[in-house]
Amino acid sequence: MKKYEKVYFKYREDIINGYLKKGAQLPSIRKSCEMFKASQTTIEHAYEKLLIDGYIYSVPQIGYFVNIEEERIQLHKQFDQYSMIHKPVSYLYDFRSQTVSQDSFEVSTWKRYIKDVLDDRINMSTYGDSQGEYVLREAICQYAYKIRGVLSQPDKILIGSNYQSLLFILCGLFEKETVIAMEKEADQAQRVFESYGYEVKIINSNDGGIDVEDLKKYDVDVLYMNSASQGNKKRPISNHLREELMTYTTEHNILIIEDDYNGELTYASKHHHAMQGFSKNDNIIYCGSFSRLLLPSLRISYMVLNDQYSKIYQHFKNDYGPTASKLEQLAFSRYIVDGYLEKHLRKLKKEYKEKYIEMKKAIEEHLPYQHYLNEAYLCYCIELKDIDENRLEEKCIENKIAINPIVHHILKISFASIDTKKINQSISLLSKLIQECCL
Amino acid sequence: MKKYEKVYFKYREDIINGYLKKGAQLPSIRKSCEMFKASQTTIEHAYEKLLIDGYIYSVPQIGYFVNIEEERIQLHKQFDQYSMIHKPVSYLYDFRSQTVSQDSFEVSTWKRYIKDVLDDRINMSTYGDSQGEYVLREAICQYAYKIRGVLSQPDKILIGSNYQSLLFILCGLFEKETVIAMEKEADQAQRVFESYGYEVKIINSNDGGIDVEDLKKYDVDVLYMNSASQGNKKRPISNHLREELMTYTTEHNILIIEDDYNGELTYASKHHHAMQGFSKNDNIIYCGSFSRLLLPSLRISYMVLNDQYSKIYQHFKNDYGPTASKLEQLAFSRYIVDGYLEKHLRKLKKEYKEKYIEMKKAIEEHLPYQHYLNEAYLCYCIELKDIDENRLEEKCIENKIAINPIVHHILKISFASIDTKKINQSISLLSKLIQECCL
Numbered sequence: 001m002k003k004y005e006k007v008y009f010k011y012r013e014d015i016i017n018g019y020l021k022k023g024a025q026l027p028s029i030r031k032s033c034e035m036f037k038a039s040q041t042t043i044e045h046a047y048e049k050l051l052i053d054g055y056i057y058s059v060p061q062i063g064y065f066v067n068i069e070e071e072r073i074q075l076h077k078q079f080d081q082y083s084m085i086h087k088p089v090s091y092l093y094d095f096r097s098q099t100v101s102q103d104s105f106e107v108s109t110w111k112r113y114i115k116d117v118l119d120d121r122i123n124m125s126t127y128g129d130s131q132g133e134y135v136l137r138e139a140i141c142q143y144a145y146k147i148r149g150v151l152s153q154p155d156k157i158l159i160g161s162n163y164q165s166l167l168f169i170l171c172g173l174f175e176k177e178t179v180i181a182m183e184k185e186a187d188q189a190q191r192v193f194e195s196y197g198y199e200v201k202i203i204n205s206n207d208g209g210i211d212v213e214d215l216k217k218y219d220v221d222v223l224y225m226n227s228a229s230q231g232n233k234k235r236p237i238s239n240h241l242r243e244e245l246m247t248y249t250t251e252h253n254i255l256i257i258e259d260d261y262n263g264e265l266t267y268a269s270k271h272h273h274a275m276q277g278f279s280k281n282d283n284i285i286y287c288g289s290f291s292r293l294l295l296p297s298l299r300i301s302y303m304v305l306n307d308q309y310s311k312i313y314q315h316f317k318n319d320y321g322p323t324a325s326k327l328e329q330l331a332f333s334r335y336i337v338d339g340y341l342e343k344h345l346r347k348l349k350k351e352y353k354e355k356y357i358e359m360k361k362a363i364e365e366h367l368p369y370q371h372y373l374n375e376a377y378l379c380y381c382i383e384l385k386d387i388d389e390n391r392l393e394e395k396c397i398e399n400k401i402a403i404n405p406i407v408h409h410i411l412k413i414s415f416a417s418i419d420t421k422k423i424n425q426s427i428s429l430l431s432k433l434i435q436e437c438c439l
Numbered sequence: 440m441k442k443y444e445k446v447y448f449k450y451r452e453d454i455i456n457g458y459l460k461k462g463a464q465l466p467s468i469r470k471s472c473e474m475f476k477a478s479q480t481t482i483e484h485a486y487e488k489l490l491i492d493g494y495i496y497s498v499p500q501i502g503y504f505v506n507i508e509e510e511r512i513q514l515h516k517q518f519d520q521y522s523m524i525h526k527p528v529s530y531l532y533d534f535r536s537q538t539v540s541q542d543s544f545e546v547s548t549w550k551r552y553i554k555d556v557l558d559d560r561i562n563m564s565t566y567g568d569s570q571g572e573y574v575l576r577e578a579i580c581q582y583a584y585k586i587r588g589v590l591s592q593p594d595k596i597l598i599g600s601n602y603q604s605l606l607f608i609l610c611g612l613f614e615k616e617t618v619i620a621m622e623k624e625a626d627q628a629q630r631v632f633e634s635y636g637y638e639v640k641i642i643n644s645n646d647g648g649i650d651v652e653d654l655k656k657y658d659v660d661v662l663y664m665n666s667a668s669q670g671n672k673k674r675p676i677s678n679h680l681r682e683e684l685m686t687y688t689t690e691h692n693i694l695i696i697e698d699d700y701n702g703e704l705t706y707a708s709k710h711h712h713a714m715q716g717f718s719k720n721d722n723i724i725y726c727g728s729f730s731r732l733l734l735p736s737l738r739i740s741y742m743v744l745n746d747q748y749s750k751i752y753q754h755f756k757n758d759y760g761p762t763a764s765k766l767e768q769l770a771f772s773r774y775i776v777d778g779y780l781e782k783h784l785r786k787l788k789k790e791y792k793e794k795y796i797e798m799k800k801a802i803e804e805h806l807p808y809q810h811y812l813n814e815a816y817l818c819y820c821i822e823l824k825d826i827d828e829n830r831l832e833e834k835c836i837e838n839k840i841a842i843n844p845i846v847h848h849i850l851k852i853s854f855a856s857i858d859t860k861k862i863n864q865s866i867s868l869l870s871k872l873i874q875e876c877c878l
Contacts, residue, residue, distance in 0.1 A: 054778050105564075111557050118550050125544075127735045161600045161738070161762040168607040172634025191758035195611025196635065296566045297765035299600070319630035323600040325764040326736035339493045 007036050007046035015055050015066055026056060026064040092400040093426040095379075095413040105295055109340060113331035120330075128326035131317060132159025132302070136333035140288075140302050143336055147264045147345070149273030150286050152304040158313065161299035161323040163259070163287045167192040169320060170257075170285065170303065173312045174198070174222070181215055182224040186259065189224055205231045209241045212248060222255045226376070227275050228263035234374035234381070236263075236272050246275070249283055255306075256284045262292050262376040264345060267353035269375055282306045290332070292378075293345060300324050300332055352378060355415040355423060362427035367434070379414035384434070392437040399433060401426075446475050446485035454494050454505055465495060465503040531839040532865040534818075534852040544734055548779060552770035559769075567765035570756060571598025571741070575772035579727075579741050582775055586703045586784070588712030589725055591743040597752065600738035600762040602698065602726045606631040608759060609696075609724065609742065612751045613637070613661070620654055621663040625698065628663055644670045648680045651687060661694045665815070666714050667702035673813035673820070675702075675711050685714070688722055694745075695723045701731050701815040703784060706792040708814060721745045729771070731817075732784060739763050739771055791817060794854040794862060801866035806873070818853035823873070831876040838872060840865075 001009075014020045027035060032043045047064055050056045057067040118124060131137070137154035144150035160166040171178075171192055179199045182189060193200050203223075204214045209230030215223070223245070230237045249256055260274045276286040286304040301324075305313060335341060356373060359380060363371050370383040384392075389406045396403050404412045418426055440448075453459045466474065471482045486503055489495045496506040557563060570576070576593035583589035599605040610617075610631055618638045621628060632639050642662075643653045648669030654662070662684070669676045688695055699713050715725040725743040740763075744752055774780060795812060798819060802810050809822040823831075828845045835842050843851045857865055 107557060107560065107563070111554070114553065114557065115550070118546060118553065121546065124546070124734045124736045127730070128738075161604070161764070162760040164760045165600070165604045165607070165762050168604070168611075169634075172607075172631070176636045187758045188760050191755060192611070195608075197615045291566070295563045297563045299567075299762065299764050316630060319626045321601040321603045321627050323604050323738065323762055325600070325738050325767055328764055328766070343493075 003036075003038055004042045004045040004049070007032065007038060007043060008049050010036075011046070011050055012055060015068055020066045022066050022068055024066045026050075026066070028063060090400075091402045093422070093429070094402040094417050095426075095430075096402050096404050105344065106340075107295075110295070110331070110335065113335050114327065116334065117327055117330040123330060124327065128322040128324075128329065130320040130322045131313075132157065132322070132324065133326065133329040133333060136300075136329045136336075137302075139333045139336040143341060144286075144288060144302075144304065147342070148260065148288070149277035150288075150304055151277050152286075155314075156305045156307075156310045158303045158305060159324050159329065160301055160303070161325070162291075163289055163301040163303070164188045164192060165323045166287065166301060166303040167257075168195075169313075170305075170309065171196050171198070173309055173316075178222060179218065179220045180222045180224060181218060181220040183210065183226065186224065186226065189257075189259070193224075207232050209235075209237055210245065212241070212244055216248070220254060222257060223249060224257045224259065226259045226261055228260055229374060229376040233372045234376065236266070236269050236375065237275065242275055242278065246279065250281050254283065257287065258284050259287045261287075261289060262378075263288070265293065265348060265352065265378075266375065267349045268356055268373055276304065282308070285309060293341070293348065294332075298328055298332075300328060351420075352416070354420050355418070356380075358420050358423040359413075359415045359427065362424045365424070366427050366431035374412070377412070377414070378416040379412045382411045382413065384409045384411055386439045387434060388437045388439055392434060395433045395437060396430075399429065401430065401433070442475075442477055443481045443484040443488070446471065446477060446482060447488050449475075450485070450489055451494060454507055459505045461505050461507055463505045465505070467502060529839075530841045532861070532868070533841040533856050534865075534869070535841050535843050544783065545779075546734075549734070549770070549774065552774050553766065555773070556766055556769040562769060563766065567761040567763075567768065569759040569761045570752075571596065571761070571763065572765060572768040572772060575739075575768045575775075576741075578772045578775040582780060583725075583727060583741075583743065586781070587699060587727070588716035589727075589743055590716050591725075594753075595744045595746075595749045597742045597744060598763050598768065599740055599742070600764070601730075602728055602740040602742070603627045603631060604762045605726065605740060605742040606696075607634075608752075609744075609748065610635050610637070612748060612755075617661060618657065618659045619661045619663060620657060620659040620693075622649065622665065625663065625665065628696075628698070632663075646671050648674075648676055649684065651680070651683055655687070659693060661696060662688060663696045663698065665698045665700055667699055668813060668815035672811045673815065675705070675708050675814065676714065681714055681717065685718065689720050693722065696726065697723050698726045700726075700728060701817075702727070704732065704787060704791065704817075705814065706788045707795055707812055715743065721747070724748060729780075732780070732787065733771075737767055737771075739767060790859075791855070793859050794857070795819075797859050797862040798852075798854045798866065801863045804863070805866050805870035813851070816851070816853070817855040818851045821850045821852065823848045823850055825878045826873060827876045827878055831873060834872045834876060835869075838868065840869065840872070 011020070011026065020026070026032075026047070029040060029043050029047065032038070033040055036043065047056070051058060051064075055066065055068055056064045058064050134154060136159060137157040140157055140159070141152050141154050144152055158166055158169070160169070167189060174196070178196075179201065180193050181201045181203050182193070183205060184202050190200060201218045201220060204211045210225060227237045227242075229235070230241070245256070248254070256275070258275050263274055266272070274286060276284045283306065285306055287301065289301040291298060291301070360373070363380060363382070367382060369385065371380050374381055384406065389409070393403065393406065404414075413430070415423060450459070450465065459465070465471075465486070468479060468482050468486065471477070472479055475482065486495070489503075490497060494505065494507055495503045497503050573593060575598060576596040579596055579598070580591050580593050583591055597605055597608070599608070606628060613635070617635075618640065619632050620640045620642050621632070622644060623641050629639060640657045640659060643650045649664060666676045666681075668674070669680070684695070687693070695714070697714050702713055705711070713725060715723045722745065724745055726740065728740040730737060730740070799812070802819060802821070806821060808824065810819050813820055823845065828848070832842065832845065843853075852869070854862060
């Protein structure tokens with residue numbers, strides 16, 4: 001903390017804790033210099049910040065006075081408490097998958113784009129396009145073609161703050177008695193289908209991906225699937241299965257919703273394109289998202305409609321409002337056009353390739369269990385056997401190791417946010433804890 | 440445009456237009472100094488920006504070379520064209536209601552908060568809370584109580600990027616055969632109800648607001664209404680009607696969804712609280728939004744659930760994803776806690792009061808038609824008679840005046856983005872155009 005910040009927080013705390021009440025005069029700048037053994041500039045800087053933040057006001061020639069109302073004090077206390085309670089715990093190793101590498105994304109570049117857009121008053125003081133900003137749709141159109149082989153036009157792209165809000169819009173355009181087949185573990189999508197009261201059939205997977213024989217048992221209208229993470233082993237879809245599914249859905253007039261979560265982030269398997277570009281009768285609606293590529297706090301997803309639903313959507317377009325932040329949309333469009341997204345993607349692929357190889361080695365060395373890579377989710381799945389799982393979860397907390405909840409004896413360990421050089425020692429420690437929990 | 444920007448754009452254009460092809464060497468800095476009659480610092484600044492933006496690369500001791508791929512050139516061309524085509528038209532007077540006063544919002548303050556949040560790496564590199572950031576829910580809780588009399592707790596608040604995405608979530612929790620009564624002209628809400636296939640009954644209004652006798656004709660489960668803009672004259676709801684509606688809905692077990700669009704922005708009528716705080720049996724769900732108070736491009740809305748739906752929501756909470764930008768949520772929470780929102784609200788009320796009085800005077804002076812104020816929507820509604828409306832719309836375009844489409848002979852003219860001093864002359868000009876279109 002800088003010196004002036006120390007002074008600022010000292011007075012701020014005194015005000016919030018009621019030691020300096022409304023109207024009370026603050027020590028003069030000279031006096032504060034003596035008290036804090038600080039320069040005049042430092043104290044002026046601190047007072048300036050107290051002024052800007054509304055804690056004090058200044059009476060020229062006389063001095064500075066406390067300026068705060070009861071309710072705000074209350075709010076501030078809660079706010080500070082919250083920041084204290086919710087201060088992210090610092091872990092020795094974080095194997096959970098909701099965090100990403102904190103160093104991979106160049107925040108300074110992103111800030112520059114955000115700043116540029118904020119400076120554009122006319123754009124910021126008008127409502128956005130409910131379908132998504134045109135420039136961003138255009139940029140995504142080119143990006144999705146180049147990187148994922150997705151065939152689209154800006155008019156068929158729908159931008160939203162997350163893929164769930166886009167699904168809410170899309171599913172509202174379906175017939176009332178729709179039957180949907182889906183793989184398990186897509187909770188957000190399932191929530192939308194169930195909100196609409198659509199009948200949901202969970203389709204089994206085998207090692208190769210969706211079990212087509214299982215799918216054939218039901219008379220469904222829609223198939224929701226993740227093409228980048230198929231089957232028990234969570235691998236990108238094989239060409240064979242892709243052809244089989246496309247033939248079957250075409251013959252039976254089934255609409256496919258292709259969730260391409262992290263599909264562009266291949267670092268272990270060969271590069272493959274999304275299914276959408278291979279469709280022969282335009283029966284695939286494609287969903288893409290950027291939260292895992294950029295900062296997870298950025299909320300931008302998109303959907304490429306097929307011709308049929310694009311027409312229905314356009315009919316109702318004016319009855320929808322925009323969901324994604326216009327600020328983030330415009331900043332992101334410029335970021336893509338200037339080539340930063342592709343550059344960043346290349347960097348991520350390189351980084352994750354190193355990490356996954358390092359983790360593969362470490363697992364083979366330390367963990368004598370069945371395991372496989374879930375490429376799209378940036379993690380290894382370890383099939384635990386004869387382990388007291390609750391005890392393991394407790395032990396991890398004690399040792400400041402963050403892990404995902406163990407589900408069906410599978411422990412998912414993500415390498416996304418672990419330093420490459422520490423992967424071996426992190427797995428070695430995890431292995432030790434697992435051994436201590438053997439039944 | 441600054442000098443270095445001129446140099447930057449000149450070279451950028453030459454590259455995009457293919458005059459400087461990939462691999463071509465740029466003039467040396469000294470040569471550019473001569474060509475542009477600029478200082479070395481200026482040229483270096485321009486080259487630096489070309490470097491950062493990826494148009495050129497530098498070979499030490501040798502020079503600068505063009506570095507751009509075909510596709511990016513194509514993208515840039517489209518982007519530039521788009522910026523040209525979509526450059527907001529500059530109007531003499533803009534009477535539409537989707538724009539807000541561009542000067543009223545202190546962008547510099549907002550930028551500071553955005554910057555602070557962006558600097559907080561840990562917060563930005565993790566996913567947000569699907570219900571909305573806790574600090575923002577807490578801040579909104581206090582704000583809504585103080586300003587709107589809304590009774591809530593952070594756990595009952597749901598934050599989304601717009602009220603429609605919140606309605607999609609809420610309506611997904613209703614029974615399948617829900618019947619909804621609503622006032623007309625709420626297209627976004629109606630789209631949600633119809634997406635779900637719920638039966639919608641449009642309820643008539645009289646001058647005082649919702650026609651309760653009309654409502655009583657139907658057996659409905661939900662009443663969707665805007666309490667700040669009631670009846671043909673779009674006034675805040677009267678105490679009498681409020682009591683009548685609450686008694687009726689309580690007796691018949693009807694849930695009210697109260698849309699409080701701009702409810703806090705009273706400048707003509709007396710301050711009134713939202714209905715939610717008066718509810719005796721917790722049958723009101725409240726919706727609030729900030730897009731009209733701050734920059735319209737900011738997407739933050741909230742919903743205060745009642746006990747019943749809060750419990751249902753909590754049950755499914757993990758199956759929803761966050762929709763509002765975490766960046767904007769965190770910046771906004773600090774903005775509220777530091778008192779800026781209330782300060783800004785006071786400023787807006789003062790400004791809109793002056794504007795509406797000025798416009799009232801001007802209309803009475805120049806426009807001999809029935810008219811009334813729609814307070815929540817910041818506009819006057821003029822009931823046109825015997826006017827060639829298409830011709831009027833054309834004439835307005837010719838004269839660089841932006842108006843809303845005329846619907847049912849009503850012309851809505853908003854004073855939100857017109858300079859107070861120019862209101863009289865703007866209405867005078869509009870009056871002249873209207874007279875020229877008399878049938």
